[in-house]
Amino acid sequence: MSLFVPMFKNLLSSLFKKPYTVRYPFEKKELPRIHRGHIKIDINACIFCGICQKRCPTYALKVSKADKLWSIDRLSCITCNLCIDVCPKKCLSSGVEWSASTSNKEESIENFYATATPTPISKPAPTPE
Ligand code: SF4
Ligand code: SF4
16 A cells, blocks of 8 residues: 555656657757767768777778768667777767667668868877987
């Protein structure tokens, strides 16, 4: 019996509260600034080294130096942010935008092609002995 009292209270109060859930994708919640979201790339800064592809645990990334292509499968990405941490050019970042909702695997792949030549990674100048 004692279990039913808090349960009943909870049930009653829930009848007069707004639901915590939203009808995504028709409604979207405002996300905190630190939210791990959509992986973004500054494609013209990418040097196509492929490190992000090698380190991605879900094989969501494909990098082609020959085609100057960086590609992400949004359905495979688990937003672990590992690619952001390992990128030597710091051209990856995490945005708070929502990924497009889809169940179609082909629609979930986004391709980015570089249109400019990136600046090479500068090596530290040798120290005089
Ligand atoms: S690690 Fe960075 S620079 Fe290298 S391919 Fe990935 S995004 Fe481009
Ligand atoms: S955030 Fe993680 S899962 Fe998503 S592309 Fe980067 S390394 Fe892969």
